[in-house]
Amino acid sequence: MQSSAANLLVLVPLLPLVGAIGTVLLGRRLGPRAHLPAVAGIGAAAVVAFLLLLGTANQVGGGHGDPMRPVEPVEMISTLWQWATVGDARSGDLTATGLEAVGAPVAPGTADNGGAFSIPIALRLDPLTATLLTIITGVGLLVAIYSIGYMHDDPGYPRFFALVAMFVFSMSMLVAASNFLLVYVFWEAVGACSYLLIGFWYTKPEAARAAKKAFLVNRVGDFGLAIATFLLWMTYGTLDFHDTHLADGTIVEGILGQIRLADEAGYVGGAVGTAICLLMLLAACGKSAQMPLHVWLPDAMEGPTPASALIHAATMVTAGIYLITRSAPLFVGCPGALTMVSIVGATTALVAALIATVQNDLKRVLAYSTISQLGYMFVALGTGTMLGFTAAIFHLLTHAFFKALLFLGAGSVMHAMGGVIDMRRFGGLRQVMPITAATFLVGACALAGVAPFAGFFSKDEILAALHAKAHPEAHGSDHAEAGSAGERPRDLSGGVRLATSLPSRPFRPASMITRTSRTDAAAAHGVSSGVSHEKVGLDALDHPSTWRLLFWMSLLTAGLTAFYTFRAVFMTFTGPVRVPKEAGHHAHESPSVMTMPLVVLAVLSAFAGLVLFATNALSGFLAATPSLTAPALARTAVPHVFHWDIAIQGTLAAAIGIAVAAIGHLGRRSDSPQMERYLGPLGGLFANKFYFDQIYAALIVKPLEALSLLTAFFDRAIVDGTVDAIGQVPSAWGSAIRRMQSGLVQRYALAGVVGVLAIVLALAWQLRP
């Protein structure tokens, strides 16, 4: 079982890679069938990934359904080869770095590593990886099939499929890698694929600019991940996730290995721990387009729509979510950093939703919606509870489905409208493209959180996790206290009790929270060193009043989400039929190769949430992920219940949003006066995306341009000037000596004689008696 699973695991990244290489090699020869290698590779990988998911689920067994039972972590490591091995990378100069001198903590289990640095090419399989692999390859397959229709006349047809397959390879390696350095490598690789796909139409200046922007903004985040990796190695002495049993019997404790996870004091907190977590948060912000690094994602819509659906909606942007989930034990030790994750997420979610309300470009609405939803996931991650992490992954899954669906639907519209994507220029497309309209509506419902659709359940869980943090006295503190006592009482009634108590419960000021419960919670978070029980600095943010604010921000975002989603639906699909002249006379439904993935995704968007929530399959399954079995995290597990009170609040917000959208846009011409005129000056603020681009231009781009002008001057005038001056020396010599080239043979002969004489004279001087 183990070895066959290992072989299968290798196949998941390998098959898309083979497909990519095959497309590159055979693309020209295959012509219009150039998609075959890539689609076949991704399809086979999807099948394998699904098999692995089933196998892992089988291994986890009946753990789900009972979250309070201790869960055995499930993981399987497949080490392919050693990439690099450095004998004593740490020895000697550690004191020179001054890290130990300033008391930088070294985590337990680090010293016996001997300072050896080695990078195994190791893949891992655990519930989290299996889930993400399935999403990546599954959505990738659907997008690839859709692209067959969408890209069919493009001159870069083979290149597109090679890039998509390459991207699937990189992304599956990213989530399957069992080493922070490998994660970094493929973190960069997906960034490169993203760059190439955004700039796919590289002759279009906007696309080239957008690709450059995405790459540069991502570099800021990558820088954070690089520094975080260095710090991790200095602190833990290894970069592996897993434990390694060496031949001589010693064990290298991986950062996320079983030994360290079981150890309450296995993780470093304090300044170093917070720094690592914040740097990882920076990295996640870059890749997952969170504020302040979100500016690249809306521009990335210049790429082909399938690429937007695959990369900038469903998969790549979830890399940040994955990174934080994978590093959950590190974050749990640093409540301040965790709170920062939530704050960043909630702010991003709200700001992006506000911007989305006034966008007229359908793809841009979806892009800001993506940013907003990713912010939702960050909020969930930041709660630092089992419910939060599983809710984030749950939302990631459902979001992948419905956002891919919405993007592909938008692509279908764009395809039919001859490349026009401005919602004011078309309308009433319900009659023209019924399948697209229906599936788009399903996606919109899922995104808005309408009751039975997927987004409803995942959003509900996120809000519930937030609510639990905001009101710890309601259902969190008793667990924390019980957890520190080393015993986990089964409290099946928590959710129900919350449901009955919350609506009538007024908000209390922070001072009323008992001090003991907070300090106990801090102790329970497993902060091992460097932090006193008194919360200082960032950790002081971890306060129920903060969480309450975040909860209400998220609820507001939910309402806004419903509004802008249905605004887009109404503007595009309702009202009188209008078609831009670019579409010609034959605006029609897209071919079946494009609508088929839409239907599949629509089915998934409609029912996946309900099924997964009703069976509680996902959260129970994910709980067996090693990272989530850390004691500090596991003891926050709560019973799986449906939070009626929160569901009602969420649905209410969604309903208000939809209603406002309907008042403004349902049945009207989409180019009729817009609602933003009621917004006043705020409308300008939203339409200009909160002036982020302008601020960055003023603060970063312009000074950098000035600096580069200065350096360019320095380079040209001084560096080049010096080099040129040196170059002039032989030239000057040449023009001086050139006069001797008279062409007169006798002068040449004379020069030869003088030379010989000089030599003879020198010899005579040497041999003088």
Added chain:
Amino acid sequence: MIPATMLTNALLVGAVLFCLGLVGILTRRNLIVMFLSAELMLQGVSVTLVAWSRYHGDWGGQVLVVFVLTVAACEAAVALVFVLQAFARTGRLDASAWQALREESLPRVIDHELPADDRVVPTWPHLSPAGVLPEGDDSRSLERDHV
């Protein structure tokens, strides 16, 4: 066999001839005179070789001189042919007539100040013609007024 004094005297003569030939070949611009200078250098070498040969009682030096003579004859034959070809092209026996190998940007080297032709023009006695003067073109007289 010759005594050492004779050796050094002969060597000295050879050295003088060699150096004179060298100066000649470097300075004189007439191709013929340049070749004469080269022959002068060969003479100097020949004297030196013979002197050493006689001093050591070894025939090798003299044999070498025989070959030097041979090679000088060959060289003269071939070189003079080339001189004639060169003359056919330029109408001059001037080594400075060929400057094609000079640097492109440089001007041709031209003699700016030429010394006056200080030769004494001989005045031939004019005899009264005996008989009828043959028809002929005076300007194309076969006799050169100067050699």
Added chain:
Amino acid sequence: MDPVSTTAAPSGLLLAGSVASLAAALWLLLPKASDTVASRRLGFLLGAVALSGFAATGRSLGCVGEDAVFLTVAGIAVISGLATIVTRSPVYSAIWFAMTLAGVSGVLLVLGAQFLGVATIVVYAGAILVMFLFVLMLAQPSGMAPYDRVSNEPMLAAAAGAVLLGLLTLSIGRLSAAEPPACCRMPSRAQAVAAASVVAPSTDAASKDDASKDDESATLIAPAQPGGDTGDANEVAHLGAELFGRHLFAVEVAGVLLLVALVGAIAVVSRGEATETDHRREGR
């Protein structure tokens, strides 16, 4: 022979003066724009001074009576050589060169190389020089050509030649004072040749060489052991035996070389103008 041991290395002052005066003489004598009769006379004077200076520094001349003939012919050769290179008219140059050949021939005869002395006259003066004159007749424009009246870099070339002569004189003068170099102390090749020589060494020659060797070997380079080179009488026979014995192959090669030169000259000429072809064929 006595001065050999008494004369030390040539006086540096004398040598430097000789070099300077030779350079000045050559410069004065070479054709150039600022020529006057007086400067040429001064040049001849300086040249004579320089040559005597070189003669004095190079080697003390020993017994004048014994070397009077040598002095005469050497003087003819050197002065004619100087005239060869300084005369304006190329025809005069050629004639002066003939005089030089006569002098060199005399020097060779004094040195005891009868065959070469005669061969020089015959080959050079009789064949090569005549060829030069033919070419001059064919190619010389009427009147004195301008390029015959000027020289190329006369000062520098004269200085270079004088310095070279000074160096040569210095080294020739040192031959007497210096230890013989290692190569010269080795057994002479002539010794080995003598064993296999066609002509048997004669006894009286051997005894004469032994006598002269006794005088000189103390300070001079060791002269070769007596070989087949004995009297003047059969010198030509010895040279012929050497030439057509040991160096037969080289003689053949030289013959081929002559043939090739002949063919080459004709080949080059026949590509030239047809009018001059006939004249040039007579050149060789």
